[in-house]
Amino acid sequence: MKASLFQPLIIRSITLKNRIAVSPMCQYSAVDGFANDWHLVHLGSRAVGGAGLIIMEASAVSPEGRITPDDIGIWKDEHIPFLQRITSFITSQGTVPGIQLAHAGRKASHQSPWKGAQPLAKEEGAWQTIAPSAIPFKDTDPLPEAMSKNSIIKLISDFKSAAARALQAGFKVVEIHAAHGYLLNSFLSPLSNRSTDEYGGAFENRTRLLIEVVHAVRTVWPHDYPLFVRISATDWADGGWTIDDSVVLSAVLKNINVDLIDCSSGGNVAAKIPVGPLYQTAFAERIKKETGILTGAVGMINTTDEAESIISNERADIVLLARQFLRDPYFPLHAAKNLGVDVDWPNQYLRAK
Ligand SMILES: Cc1cc2nc3c(=O)[nH]c(=O)nc-3n(C[C@H](O)[C@H](O)[C@H](O)COP(=O)(O)O)c2cc1C
Structure with missing residues (x-):
């Protein structure tokens, strides 16, 4: 039987x-949001x-939604041709x-990792960050501005326009980034969301923005194309978002035509994370079993046997690999060989099969 x-x-x-x-991986190699040869060769490989x-990596729905000035963007039609x-x-x-x-929320306006990863200085083009509440991610970060109703309405509209552009650019799957402490994630967690309006407080309020974004995206994203949501299944912190919350949220998302929950974790508040092989897979497994939605497992899945198991x-319906794909762009071809499965190789490479 095939693996x-x-x-x-x-x-x-x-x-x-x-x-x-x-798995989506920022390359911090864009200028003004435009993809270029690096992205073509990297993803093409x-x-x-x-x-x-x-x-494709976290792609900003507005210029202020970028983590760094070097992020990919999809906030204007001019971005479409190269993505195509x-x-x-x-x-x-x-x-x-x-x-x-994606929108990076209070984690926006930073330098790229190899430029220091510090908050941008004014002369580097720093911009005002936004969040559910005026609480910085780190004490050293500038204070984000608590979002007004108008700014929430604009955000939802930005996600919708970005999804419409993604369709034009030829993408077949859209994933909404609601993990790692970025804007949508920061609304979910009571540790980062202290808002007292209809977007804060009770679970139904904290999840409202993500649900509204999903609804808006679905109005332009074709019914027969998949929609994924990446979540941080837990904050790994007392008083924070938990895997129980994620199970309830996933059931809600399933009902509004989300197809797959991509189960990551952490990144919203400082926390001790027990990183190790398959350390987040149990989240994908539990959400899949308890809600019946498709799930993706991600995090330290590095070998053929781990992925196959x-x-x-x-335990999940797909595996997403990040760093292993940086080490080995041909991971799937190698995994097939390891498992004794005959898969097509590009004709140009057949002599090496
Ligand atoms: C260079 C790099 C860039 C990343 N950028 C993103 C991103 O744009 N969006 C995202 O959701 N996760 C991002 N991640 C996290 C990965 O998608 C993945 O969840 C994480 O690295 C754990 O998987 P791994 O152990 O296979 O690397 C990034 C990780 C790396 C190493």
Whole structure:
């Protein structure tokens, strides 16, 4: 029997040829939000390497939604043509192109990692960050501005326009980024959301913004294309967002036509995280079992056996690999070989198969 990792997965009208996805990874290599040759070669290599799905990095729905000035953006139509070139190449390799739509919230306006990762100074073009409440992520970060109703309405509209552009650019999967302490995540957690209006307080209020974003995106994102949401399944902190909350949220999202929950964790508040092999997989497993929604497992999935065991034991429906894909763009081709599965290689590479 064919290995589980190489069983196709059909979500709505889209078929993933295997269960291996490239997890979204910021490249901090864009100028004014524009993708360029780096992104084409980086993502293109992983399509050549046989991934079933590639989710392009956190792509900002507005200029202020960028973590750094070097982030990819999808806030203006001019961004579309080069993205189209990328999706067209990815598609030509039999890989499904996806994109993560993001707003960095109170973690925006920083330098890229290799430029220091500090808050931008005024002369570096710093901008005012936004959040549910005026609480910085780190004490050393500038104070974010608590969002007004008008700024929430604009945000929802920005996600919607970005999804419409993603469609035009040829993406087949949209993932809404509601993890890692970025704007939508910061609304979910009571540790970062102290708002007293209809977007803060009770669970129903803290989840309202994400739900409104999903509804808005679905009005422009075709019914037969998959919609994913990445969450931080737990804050790993006392008094914070928990896996129980994530189970309840996932059931709600399933009811409003979200197809898959991509289960990450942490990043919203300082916390001690027990990082190790498959350390977040239990979240994907529990959400899948208790709600019936498709899930993605991510985090320290580095070997063929680890990836195969997650799918064959039905702990998740796809695995998303990040750093392992930086080490080995051909991970899926190598995994197939390890599992004795015959998969297509690009014709140009057949002599090495
Ligand atoms: C260079 C780099 C950039 C990342 N950028 C993003 C991103 O844009 N969006 C996101 O949700 N996660 C991002 N992540 C997190 C990964 O998608 C993934 O969840 C995390 O690295 C754990 O998986 P791994 O152990 O396979 O690396 C990034 C990780 C790395 C290493």
